[in-house]
Amino acid sequence: MDVSVENSGGLKRRLKVQIPADRVNSAVDDKVKRVGQHARIPGFRPGKAPRKILYQRYGAQARQEAVSELVQSTYPEAVEQSELNPAGQPEIELDAFEENGPLSFTASFDVYPEIELKGLDAIAVEKPVAEVTDADIDNTLERIKDQNKSWEEVDRESADGDQVVVDYVGRIDGEAFEGGSADDMEITLGEQQFLPDMERGLVGRKPGETFQIDVTFPEDYGAEDLAGKPAVFDVELKAVKEAKPAELDEDFIRQMGIEDGTSESLRARIRESLEQEVKRAIETSVKTQTLDALHDANSIDVPESMVAEEIDRMRREAMQRMSQQMQVDEEQARQLLPDDRLREQATKRVALGLLIAEVISAKELELDQDKVAEKIDEVASGYGDQAEAVKNYYQQNPQLMQGLQAMVMEQQVVDNLLNDAAITEKETELDELLNANRQQG
Structure with a gap:
């Protein structure tokens, strides 16, 4: 088998493979023979039909199947022979070939970059310090x-902060448009969850009023057929509602899971929860800074195929989150989250994954099973009486365990890098710390 490699630039490679004619013909012969053992051909007992007749009937199909299997089986051989390290699945292109001749194909793929780690002894981290106060x-x-x-x-x-109940019909050039009307729509003024022009037009109105609001859809509006267009909305304001904060009485406190219903116990629960959130936020900040430093010190090319896979994965995750609020199909998700919008973050994620793998290899790190058990306990602890069931569910689900093990291994990498890092403490406002952590989440 002849194998040659073309460098297509960057990490892209083209692997050209030629399989000798005798190997191809042998594979076709085997296919025809296996079919012939059970083929029912008029005038011949099963397995006794002449080779020529078998080829006339089954030769084309046998050759097609043999070629497919030869490509699948010889591709790994060719990769090993070329000493390349492919990243992702190849694109296979068959060359034209004649009957009884050799089979040639080209496999195009990205390879993993060669990484020489730098800057591991120059990582600097500011560790936030925040205290939970009364x-x-x-x-x-x-x-x-x-x-x-x-x-x-x-x-x-x-007024801003009120909730209004409205019926409305929107028109563009005098024609109502799809999705532009609603009955008994509740809009909380000032939350900026509706069209800005519409919200402003609803302020200062009394129940029972009917009026028109001129609206211009934003240029970046999700529906392209409406983006940037002016519209007129006929509105009937049916009710104005004022917010009444909840009373933290004994019944309400009990509903929050505080058995004795006292404000003291509620405050103690809140303090404990905030302190746990602060702990997680500090860990996240330190981890993010550490991995950012690793990434910034090691600029590497990343396989485009891996970036494409990461973009798809990020979009699927976003679809799952969006589906909790609205129904979004794949095409709509692509419009809302085009590749270009996700590419930078996806590229960084892939690069970090490769760098973390290189640190694991260079430092000869092994997964700490005790830390995996601790992580399972930590996850399960948030489920109260169901904690044991959650632990069992994780342990019996290979995919969940794989994700959890990856999290633990990543933290082990961070901990190892922090051994040689310069760490300074920085006093931080609680809201600043928690808000930054929530945005990252």
Whole structure:
């Protein structure tokens, strides 16, 4: 078998393979013989038909199957012979070939980059330091009251913070358009979850009013047929509602899982929760800084095929999150999250994955099974009485375990890199730390 390699630039390679004619013919013969053993041909007993007749009937199909199997079986041989390290699946292109002649094909693929790690002894990290205070607990209680607020109708003009109930019909050039009308739509003013022009036009209105609002759709609006276009909405404002924060009385506190229903126990639970969140946020900040430093110190080419796979994976994850709020099919997801929008982050993720793998190899790190068990316990602890069932579920699900082991291994890499890092502490406001962590999540 003849094998040659073409460098197509960067990490792209073209592997040209030629399989000798005798090997091809032998594979075809084997196929025809196996078919002939069971073929029912008029005038002949099974397995007794002449070779010529078998070839006339089954030769083309046998050759097609033999060629497919030869390509699949010889590709790994050719890769090993060429001493290349492919990243991802190849694109196979068959060359034209004659009957009884050699078979040639070309496999195009990316290879993994050669990495020489640098800068591992120059990593610098600012470790955030934040303390949970009584004021932080007070702020959390206010957020809980707001998150559980009720709405009461009022007879006055609407203002930011109110919720309005409206019927509306939108028209462009006098024609109603799809998705431009609704009945009993609830809109909370000031949250900027609706069209800005529409929200502004709903402020200062009283229940029972009917009016028109001129709206211009943003240029980057998700529906391309509406982006940048002016529209007129006929609106009936049916109700104005005022927010009433929840009362943190004994019944409400019990509903939050605090058995004794006291504010003291609620505050203690909030403090514990905030302290755990602070711990996770600090770990995330340190980890992010460490991996960013590793990435910045080691600029590497990444296989485009791996970037494409990562883009698809990121889009699927986004679709799962979006499906909790609205139905989104794959085509809509591609419009909302085109490749170009995801490419930079996907490229960085792939590069970090390759660099982490190189650190594991260079440092001869092995997965710590005790840390895996600790991680399972940590995940399960958030499920209360169901913790044991969750642990069993993880342990019996290879895919979940693989993901969890990857997380543990990544943390082991970070811990190893931190051994030689310069770490300084930085006093940080609690909200700043937690908000940064939530945005990263």
